[in-house]
Amino acid sequence: MEVRDNNFCIGGIGAKSLVEEFGSPLYVYDEEIMRTRARELVGAITYPNREIKYACKANTNVEIMKVFREEGMSIDAVSPGEVYAALKAGFDSDSILFTTNNATHEEIEYGVRKGVMVNVDSLSQLRFVGEHHPGIELCVRINPHVIAGHHDHVITGGPESKFGIDYTQVDRVKEIAREHRLTIAGIHQHIGSGILQPEKFMEAINVLLDTAKHFEGLSFIDFGGGIGVPYREEEERIDVQVLGLKISEEFEAFCRAYESDLKLIIEPGRYLVAESGYLLATVTSVKEGQRHRFVGVNSGFNHLVRPAMYGSYHPIVHANCVEGDRVRQAIAGNLCESGDTFTRDEQGIVDRDLPLFNEGDVVAILNAGAYGFSMASLYNSRPRPAEVLVRDGEARLIRKRETIEQIVN
Ligand code: LLP
Numbered sequence: 001m002e003v004r005d006n007n008f009c010i011g012g013i014g015a016k017s018l019v020e021e022f023g024s025p026l027y028v029y030d031e032e033i034m035r036t037r038a039r040e041l042v043g044a045i046t047y048p049n050r051e052i053k054y055a056c057k058a059n060t061n062v063e064i065m066k067v068f069r070e071e072g073m074s075i076d077a078v079s080p081g082e083v084y085a086a087l088k089a090g091f092d093s094d095s096i097l098f099t100t101n102n103a104t105h106e107e108i109e110y111g112v113r114k115g116v117m118v119n120v121d122s123l124s125q126l127r128f129v130g131e132h133h134p135g136i137e138l139c140v141r142i143n144p145h146v147i148a149g150h151h152d153h154v155i156t157g158g159p160e161s162k163f164g165i166d167y168t169q170v171d172r173v174k175e176i177a178r179e180h181r182l183t184i185a186g187i188h189q190h191i192g193s194g195i196l197q198p199e200k201f202m203e204a205i206n207v208l209l210d211t212a213k214h215f216e217g218l219s220f221i222d223f224g225g226g227i228g229v230p231y232r233e234e235e236e237r238i239d240v241q242v243l244g245l246k247i248s249e250e251f252e253a254f255c256r257a258y259e260s261d262l263k264l265i266i267e268p269g270r271y272l273v274a275e276s277g278y279l280l281a282t283v284t285s286v287k288e289g290q291r292h293r294f295v296g297v298n299s300g301f302n303h304l305v306r307p308a309m310y311g312s313y314h315p316i317v318h319a320n321c322v323e324g325d326r327v328r329q330a331i332a333g334n335l336c337e338s339g340d341t342f343t344r345d346e347q348g349i350v351d352r353d354l355p356l357f358n359e360g361d362v363v364a365i366l367n368a369g370a371y372g373f374s375m376a377s378l379y380n381s382r383p384r385p386a387e388v389l390v391r392d393g394e395a396r397l398i399r400k401r402e403t404i405e406q407i408v409n
Pocket of ligand 1: 055057058076099154156190192193194195224225226227228267268269270271306370371375
């Protein structure tokens with residue numbers, strides 16, 4: 001953690017001064033952290049024919065997407081909006097994979113028209129693409145029945161998951177593909193998000209590689225995203241060098257048996273952006289309740305929904321008094337629901353020992369770069385925050401703060 005004169009700094013700039021310059025609440029991202037994470041992953045996969053797709057749902061800011069383009073990555077997009085954002089960020093259409101789920105026919109057509117490869121996740125979608133675009137190249141998402149993820153909501157493998165084609169239905173996939181002369185260029189899986197157990201990845205990878213044996217002429221295999229980051233001090237970071245090496249070795253062995261050097265793809269989102277992002281909010285009021293000292297701020301789950309939605313823990317720092325006498329406090333948002341507290345788990349409020357907050361102080365919520373702004377809403381008709389990117393000690397506005405006039409119509 002970067003601290004100067006007891007002030008919390010992001011990329012060399014004081015958090016409080018960022019709020020003074022750009023307003024509050026504010027999302028701030030440290031470009032160096034993103035690039036470090038990107039280079040770590042690129043270096044971790046030793047197999048040479050590899051591609052890292054940034055799963056841009058984690059953060060769709062076009063300027064952030066450009067950073068990953070510069071780092072040599074491609075894109076996994078899940079909607080026409082994300083495809084559009086990727087094209088706007090300068091990605092070539094052939095570097096974008098359009099991973100659909102319950103997409104409309106129009107959405108699939110949008111992807112095909114833009115020249116991006118469609119990753120279908122049901123037999124009926126496969127049939128639709130076959131009927132309308134016979135001969136096209138595509139990717140098929142498989143559900144390998146391996147279950148992992150930080151919360152039930154984000155487990156995407158297994159029988160409870162709506163994603164992918166069951167790995168036992170490979171024959172049906174091949175039949176439909178044959179009927180419409182479709183080229184299955186790749187197979188794909190994504191088992192869940194926020195995974196901190198490397199063995200889960202290896203389990204799923206082995207299932208997908210077994211499945212891949214049933215397909216001829218594949219060009220790539222995409223193992224999805226899901227690499228977690230530690231949010232709590234006691235959580236252990238995945239050693240991506242070790243994991244990358246293991247994946248590369250398994251893949252190389254597979255390619256030898258398959259007699260083709262396929263492309264190995266992974267598509268992380270969180271790992272690349274989570275730790276680079278901070279949500280800065282300002283204390284608007286303090287209330288000494290019977291059970292809790294409520295520190296009220298000018299933000300809420302409309303700007304960072306993870307605590308309210310999953311009971312997720314985010315580290316919190318008193319930005320203008322990093323070290324001070326600590327008291328138990330609950331940090332609460334300004335929305336009209338009791339669930340609108342940043343310090344909570346799934347059961348309810350969990351106070352934190354933090355330096356005493358008073359009105360006007362700045363609260364920094366850490367690890368907010370992934371699924372923060374991208375899940376923000378207009379609930380209570382409150383505009384979404386501005387976004388700022390910090391690089392080499394300079395801050396640049398990368399999304400303007402919304403206004404009430406823009407959002408109410
Ligand atoms: N690929 C696919 C097909 C995905 O569905 C996802 C995430 C990823 C890649 C990237 O996963 P990551 O590397 O970021 O774990 N809102 C939740 C996370 C939802 C993830 C959805 N899919 C959260 O805030 O924890």
